[in-house]
Each structure stands twice: as C-alpha cells, then as structure tokens.
C-alpha cells in the first residue's frame with residue numbers, strides 16, 4: 087500500500103486557509119471523529135456551540151491537530167470517503183496525493199452529510215414512486231421495467247427541422263442537438279398518449295438507480311397542473327417549492343442542502359410534465375422575474391423563473407407538452423418530438439406485454455392483419471388499450487386464440503372510452519385500492535360527459551369540422567374537469583377563423599365513434615336520424631376502384647390533411663353505428679339508452695341495411711371480362727361488408743351472400759387489408775354456390791388467406807396476385823387446394839413464396855383433379871420449387887397452364903422440369919421467362935420439344951440461353967407438330 091505523501095498534521099496547518107473557506111458538512115466530520123474515539127462528546131459540543139461556519143472549521147482543525155497525527159489523517163480520510171459532501175476538496179486530496187495508511191483504512195466512516203443523505207433519500211423516494219406504470223384509468227399497475235419500451239424520439243431545431251434521433255435517454259440531458267446553448271429548457275413534445283409522462287418517469291427511475299449518465303445529485307419532478315392549485319396571492323419560497331412538493335431534507339439544521347443547490351445548480355435535474363395543463367395563459371418571457379432565490383413569490387412566477395434560467399441557471403430542465411404548444415425558441419435549449427412506437431418498438435412492446443411466445447405471435451398476426459389496429463398502436467396509449475382488449479379476450483376465452491376471436495373496431499373504441507371515463511373514479515379511492523368497477527358501471531357513471539362529448543363530436547361532423555371552439559364545448563355542457571378526461575386535445579395549428587383555445591378530438595376516428603354514440607344516445611330526434619350519414623356516402627355512388635386511405639392512426643394535422651375531402655368520417659360513423667347497435671353490445675347499451683328506443687333504433691338500422699344491401703347487390707354493374715361475365719364490385723362494397731361485420735348480424739350477412747351472383751367478385755386494387763378478410767369471410771361463408779374471386783393487388787397477407795379459408799371451399803377461381811403472401815400463406819393455400827374440389831384457377835404471382843412454399847403448393851396441385859391454371863410469376867421458388875413442380879407435372883390429369891416465370895430457377899431446375907414434362911400430355915402453356923436457364927437446360931428442353939407431348943406454348947425468353955441453346959431448340963422444332971409458340 088502506498089503511504090501518504092507526508093505527515094498529515096503539518097498538511098492541515100499548511101492548507102488551513104483553504105480548509106476554512108471550503109469545508110462544509112461539519113456535522114459529518116464530528117460524527118465520524120466521535121464514532122472512532124478521536125473526539126469526545128465535549129469536543130463535539132464545543133464545536134457545535136460556535137456560531138459561524140469558518141470558526142467551527144478552525145476549532146475542528148485545532149482539536150484534531152491536538153489529538154495527534156492519526157486523528158489528522160483520519161480527518162482527511164473522512165473527506166476522501168464522503169466525497170459527495172466534500173466535493174470541493176477532492177482536487178485538494180489529489181494535490182496532496184493523499185493515500186491513507188493501514189490503521190485508518192479499517193475505521194468506519196458514516197455518511198451523515200445532509201447533501202448526500204438528501205440525495206439518497208430522493209433516490210429512494212423517486213425509485214419507489216416511479217417503479218410502476220399507472221394506467222390511464224388508474225385501475226391497474228405494472229412494473230415500469232416490465233413494460234417500458236423506447237419510442238421514436240426525434241431531435242428538432244428551432245424551425246422544427248430534423249436533427250436526428252435520440253438513441254437513449256442519456257442523450258436527452260446531453261449536448262447532442264442543442265440548437266441554443268443559452269436556452270435552458272429541454273422541450274419534449276408529442277400527441278396525447280404518446281408517452282411523454284412515461285418518458286419522464288423512466289428518466290427519473292434511471293436516475294434513482296444511478297443508471298442515468300449524469301452527475302446530478304438531485305432530481306425534482308413536477309406536474310405542471312400542480313401550479314394551478316396555488317392561489318394568485320399565495321407566496322411561496324423556492325426552498326419550499328422544491329422540498330415541500332418533492333422530498334424534505336432531514337437533519338439539515340444549517341440549510342446546507344438548499345445552499346448547495348444554489349451553489350451548484352448544474353447538479354439538479356428538474357422535470358416539468360404537461361406544460362399544456364397550466365390553466366393560466368402564461369408567457370415565460372413576460373411573467374415578472376424572480377431573481378433572488380430567497381424571495382417568496384407566486385408559484386407560477388417561480389416556475390417561469392426556473393424555466394427561463396433566472397433562478398438556478400444551469401440546472402437541467404426537461405419539460406413536456408402536447409404538440410402544438412408554442413414556446414419561444416430563445417428559452418429552449420433543445421427540442422424532442424415523440425413519435426410513438428416504430429414497428430420494431432411495437433414488436434418489443436408485444437414481447438413485453440405477452441409472456442407466451444404463442445400469444446406474441448397471435449397478436450403480431452392480428453396487428454399485421456389490420457392496418458387500422460397497427461396505425462392505432464403506434465401511439466403507446468392506444469397500443470396499451472388494444473393489448474388490454476386482447477388480454478380481456480384472453481381471460482374471457484380460456485384458450486387465447488385471437489384469429490378466431492372477432493375484435494371489431496367498435497370494441498376497441500368502447501374500451502378507449504371506458505379507459506377515459508374510468509378517470510372519473512375518485513382519485514382517493516383509485517390511488518389506494520384497485521378498481522373494481524365493471525364496464526357498464528363506468529359508462530353509467532360517465533354518461534353525462536360521454537353524452538356531451540358525443541354531442542360535440544356529432545355537431546362537428548354535421549358542420550364538417552374537426553375543430554371545436556370553447557363556446558361549442560361549453561354549450562355541450564362540458565366542464566374544465568371533463569376536458570381532463572382526455573377525449574379532446576388543444577388544436578396545434580388552429581383554424582385562423584376560430585382563434586386559439588380550440589380543441590380537437592385526439593383522433594378523427596374517435597370523433598366518428600362518438601358521433602355514432604350520439605346518434606345512439608339521442609332520445610328526442612326521430613329514430614330515422616341515425617341513418618343521416620348513410621346518405622352522405624351512398625354505397626351506390628360508385629367512384630372508381632382506387633385505393634383509399636384510412637384515417638385511423640393518423641392524428642389530425644390540419645396543415646397537412648384537408649378534412650372532409652373524403653367521406654371517411656361518415657363511413658366510420660356508419661361503421662361504428664352498426665357496431666354500437668350490434669346484438670353483442672346490447673348488454674352495455676341497454677344501460678345507457680331506454681330499451682324500447684334501442685330496439686327501435688336497431689330495427690331501423692337492420693331494415694335499412696337489408697334494403698340497401700338488397701338493392702346494392704341487384705344494382706351492381708357487370709361487365710364482360712376475358713373469362714366470362716364479371717361483377718365489378720367496388721370499394722363501397724367493402725365498406726358495406728365492414729358494416730355488416732360490425733353489426734355481427736348473420737341474417738344480413740346471409741342476405742348479402744345470397745345476393746352475390748355466381749359471377750366473378752372483383753376486388754382487385756381495392757386496398758383490401760388482411761383485416762377486411764375477416765369481414766369478407768363473415769359474408770362469403772354464407773354463399774351457397776360456386777364463386778370466382780379476384781383479389782389481385784391488395785394486401786391480404788398470410789393472415790387474410792387464413793381468414794378467407796372457409797369461404798375458399800366454394801371457389802373455382804382464386805386470384806391473389808401481389809398480396810404479400812409468404813410460405814406461411816402458401817401452406818394455407820395448399821390446404822385450400824386440397825379442400826376445394828372445384829378449384830380450377832389459382833393465381834399467386836408476385837408474392838413472397840420461396841422453395842418451401844413452392845413445395846407445399848406443388849404437392850397439393852399434384853393431388854388436385856380440378857386445377858387447370860396455376861400462375862406463380864414473380865415469386866422465388868427456385869430449383870427446390872421447380873423440382874416439386876416437376877413431380878406434380880408428371881402425369882397430371884388436368885393442369886394445362888403453368889407459369890413459373892421469374893422464380894430464380896437455374897439450369898438444374900429447368901432440366902428437372904423439362905424431364906418431368908416429358909411424362910405429361912396435358913400441359914399446353916408453360917411460362918419460364920425471366921429465370922436463369924442456360925444452354926445445358928436448353929438441351930433437355932430440346933428433348934422435350936422432340937417428345938411432342940402436346941405442349942403448344944413454351945416461353946423461355948429472358949433466360950441465359952445463347953445461340954448454342956437456341957440452335958438446339960430450333961433443331962428439335964423440326965420434329966414437333968404441336969407447338970404453336972416458342973419464345
């Protein structure tokens with residue numbers, strides 16, 4: 087062990103001046119000197135009786151030096167051990183090159199320094215307060231660590247241009263992307279439910295566990311809405327604001343903690359959550375300054391002075407607010423916009439939410455299946471609601487088998503309302519005991535605000551506006567307290583005609599949902615009023631079959647989207663109306679609406695749907711296609727099917743299915759998502775006769791195939807070109823081929839099927855006695871798939887057309903295919919264009935041509951054949967009598 091640089095006693099004399107001016111935490115020194123027998127009680131009392139700090143230090147030094155060399159060394163040892171308290175003297179220790187001797191090392195040193203004790207107390211309390219996520223409804227808690235998932239944190243400059251992304255929370259406090267070094271505020275903004283509060287909670291939690299890369303000793307958390315509770319005339323000191331509303335320092339008679347904070351503000355982190363919740367109309371730059379930390383002031387003044395750096399300049403301040411709250415750039419240091427979960431984050435969140443791999447997969451499939459859900463789930467709050475509803479289903483149905491369970495959008499939005507309304511439970515009750523209220527009770531208790539919000543939403547749609555003014559809000563009977571429920575958010579980019587203080591629903595889709603709710607709740611208007619928006623989007627006015635976009639998952643941004651440029655809001659309102667009046671919702675709605683009125687409304691809707699479906703099906707335009715008469719069914723048919731699915735009415739589904747003629751159902755380029763396949767199947771499964779279905783160029787994916795499987799059994803033609811189908815879907819299609827005795831045409835081009843899927847399909851095709859046309863263009867079945875198809879082709883009884891074009895098949899696969907085909911006398915048209923066939927394959931194909939099997943069209947262009955291969959084929963042609971085309 088290295089020895090101290092020299093005797094300690096003279097060191098204390100030599101550096102006496104520095105020690106007198108710098109040493110703090112004298113009590114800690116006294117405690118340790120007493121504990122180890124260097125001081126007696128009387129010595130301690132002598133020091134304590136001295137009024138000023140420098141004199142106290144002088145006395146301690148004098149006493150220590152009197153006690154001898156070991157006492158002096160122990161004195162310095164304390165300073166080295168309790169470094170938090172004697173931070174200013176650490177450089178001095180280095181200067182004197184202090185290394186304790188053996189005898190001192192064994193002695194106990196306790197940290198009774200108020201600063202480090204306070205820091206520890208803060209860490210303990212913050213850790214306790216931040217370890218759980220309290221859900222919006224405040225009815226359940228989850229360990230933060232078990233659920234926290236990163237979100238997309240985009241760094242912006244003062245003009246909101248991208249400066250990159252934060253990789254982790256350490257960087258939040260750091261100097262990356264600081265656009266204004268003089269600014270004090272790290273500003274985090276985002277939409278409702280995007281995770282602003284959770285981000286601050288995580289930050290605090292990391293700090294409490296010393297896992298945040300910062301040397302900050304203190305962390306003070308404030309919810310901005312707290313500042314509303316102070317009366318205008320109420321005066322408070324900065325000290326009280328910090329300690330009373332966070333954590334009080336114990337045993338700090340000399341006010342050392344606060345003094346320390348004033349001296350070292352850079353050792354403090356503040357978080358101010360929800361700046362938008364401050365009720366006063368404040369402007370940081372205009373509020374009267376508080377410059378002296380000792381003066382009492384109005385709490386809001388203190389807040390503003392902290393934020394602007396007039397008080398505790400240099401402390402780190404993270405403030406959150408909902409999108410749209412504008413703060414002058416000169417007080418901002420950096421800006422972070424929270425963008426919610428990316429697909430990868432979402433995946434991570436699924437893994438945290440669901441412990442069982444099987445459940446994770448089921449949920450992922452469900453989300454992939456429905457872009458409505460996926461879009462919604464990029465906002466963590468909505469994601470939590472959706473997952474909560476999945477969980478709900480899991481507990482309701484013992485075996486958690488989501489694809490068979492029908493979750494309608496109405497279910498999701500009902501759950502969202504339930505979560506918001508459950509905020510009405512008294513905080514005292516909810517903070518102590520877990521919620522025991524059931525759904526209908528929550529809705530009944532929240533009926534007044536729910537009715538008012540619904541009315542507001544409906545009036546907005548009637549006015550074709552997504553924005554509501556303060557007056558409109560008050561006219562609907564909504565109070566300030568109601569606004570806190572979360573249905574509305576302040577408008578970011580308000581309509582110039584309306585002025586500030588305007589609000590919008592947190593989602594346009596929520597507005598449609600609530601508007602539908604208003605139609606159901608309304609007691610005075612004639613029953614037929616519920617149908618008012620159906621006339622806005624008649625299913626008969628068929629525009630072109632163009633892809634359309636959903637508004638779910640896309641919060642309103644008036645500067646980007648033109649509201650009501652489409653009729654989506656009305657379509658969604660109708661959809662939700664069907665959902666709310668569904669039989670499955672009778673139990674809940676019966677608590678909110680008189681039962682005879684509810685019955686009448688249901689009957690009205692059902693009879694309307696039946697009539698309209700009947701006439702829609704009759705009036706569908708037909709046109710002659712290449713392969714027979716087709717019914718050209720357009721996107722509005724899809725909306726009709728979606729509505730029928732929401733009603734859950736088997737009767738209407740049957741009626742619709744009956745109305746489908748045995749023609750082609752053409753749904754190509756209709757933006758059919760996999761989630762829609764559930765709705766389509768709900769109707770098509772009731773169709774009795776054979777069907778031909780064209781769903782080319784949609785996005786039904788494997789999940790959609792699965793959803794449609796029951797309906798496929800009646801299909802003779804299935805076209806699923808370009809639908810994002812992988813080997814998983816190919817396996818399902820293979821089953822369908824086997825189950826489907828009349829399937830004749832199967833088009834699976836431009837999907838994502840590899841050799842594995844190719845094998846499943848080929849095997850099923852091999853067994854089929856009905857199939858005659860198979861299109862696989864643009865997959866990647868390769869030689870593995872080609873080999874399987876070669877087997878299927880041998881003596882196949884019905885297959886006349888096959889395309890394996892653009893599938894990465896090399897000469898080896900080509901040779902095997904040509905050999906297989908020599909034992910086939912049925913195939914007429916064979917496409918192998920855009921593969922990797924070389925001259926060695928050409929030789930085998932020449933032999934096939936020579937064999938004169940009956941093949942009439944053979945397409946080989948865009949392969950790797952040279953003149954040599956072509957010559958071989960040309961020679962073979964001389965003895966072939968059946969080929970009409972060879973390319």
Ligand SMILES: Nc1ncnc2c1ncn2[C@@H]1O[C@H](COP(=O)(O)OP(=O)(O)OP(=O)(O)O)[C@@H](O)[C@H]1O
Nearest residue numbers: 221233234235278279280281282283284466467470
């Ligand atoms: N990063 C996250 N990881 C996991 N869950 C999250 C995350 N962020 C948010 N959540 C979930 O979303 C809910 C809402 O988040 P939070 O309260 O932080 O939103 P907010 O942006 O502060 O909303 P508001 O503006 O309404 O106050 C949380 O209760 C939690 O269930």
